[in-house]
Amino acid sequence: MTPPDDALAHEGLVVGMDVGGTKAAVRATTADGTLVADVVMSSAEWDAEPADAAAGWLVEVLGRALPAGASIGALVIGAQGLDNPEVAHDLEAALRSRGHGRVRCVNDAALLVPAAGLDAGLGLIAGTGAIGVAVDPSGAALVTGGWGWVIGDEAGGAGLVREATKAALLAHDDGEPDDGLLGALLADFGVTDAERLARAVNDDPTMASWAPHAPAVFRAADEGSALAADVIRAGAEHLVRLVDQLRRRGAVGDAVVAAGGVITAQPRLADAVRELLAQRHPDLRFIVLHEPPVAGAWFLASRL
Structure with missing residues (x-):
């Protein structure tokens, strides 16, 4: 009422x-x-x-x-x-x-x-961008990442699309056959060749333009693209590096809580983060926030 x-x-x-x-x-x-x-x-x-x-x-x-x-x-x-x-x-x-x-x-x-529902822990966002936060024993805020889609945020939607586009274009210029990533990006951007893909990405270099294409990268990985899988794995590495940095600076808590439209919608990224955390920080629980x-x-x- x-x-x-x-x-x-x-x-x-x-x-x-x-x-x-x-x-x-x-x-x-x-x-x-x-x-x-x-x-x-x-x-x-x-x-x-x-x-x-x-x-x-x-x-x-x-x-x-x-x-x-x-x-x-x-x-x-x-x-x-x-x-x-x-x-x-x-x-x-x-x-x-x-x-x-x-x-x-x-x-x-x-x-x-x-x-x-926790009083202490480390937070990771992988949505449009990517950032990590925590507090130290005095309660002071700690922040790592969050540099923006132009130079960072590798696990955010826009950063994944940036890195995937670079990987696909580099492989194309190397003369390698498309393993599925280039084709997925061409179809998602609605262009017909690598040159037009580069133009489409550069013509509107914004989070709002790039991030919506992130699902195409995951679809390509699910369909067998090694390049797309490598880009996603690198995004997971970036998120775990944020945890490394936060703990090095004194972050308190025994859990990592992750949220954001990318990591909550894409189990491949969440699973890669979980695996890396288990290797490098086995004392930390990993929670994907729903x-x-x-x-x-x-x-x-x-x-x-």
Whole structure:
């Protein structure tokens, strides 16, 4: 049962928000846990900086997601691009200046551990991009990866497509027969030859353009392409290297929680990460999160 509008206005909602490279999810309840909003919208225009513009975008999205007349009592935002404490603190300050007094901003990967019902652990996102987060014994945030699809994020959708395209074009220029990867990319991009594939990828070098083609790489691997399998394995290596880096810097927790549209939808990537973790970090549990990360944002907001 939805509470009356006056209750929404006076109680103050508990609101969690997860902002990734392509989607923004908002979950809101009343103080007693009654669900009043659970929506997903596009985040194509999201940018974490400058802080004032980012805060304005978030407030506008929240205004569309929440019931008319609702006020917010506690708000946690996990967002792509909040890769260091200064950026997160600047965004919190900008939101407070707009009337949101009880607010916390973190990287979107920091939502995974609470969404899994854990108090401590390492979070990995392999969605549009790829990043790892944790905290050290003092509670300070640790972040590795998340460099973006142009130079990094090898296990993210856009990074996988970038690396797969390079591998297929290199093999073509070497005069090797297509093992299935080039053909899969040609069909998915709707072009007829290697030169046109290179042009199609370069003509629109954005996450939104590249990432949707990632499933073609996995299909090619499933159909026997060794090149595609190598690209996916390299993506898994990248994710486990993020875990290596986080532990080297003092990350606490005995579990790795993974989420994001790529790793949750593609067992081949998840299985490769699980295998590598078992070899290099046998003391860590590996959990693929099927609860949406926005649940972690709501959980953190409920504790504010």
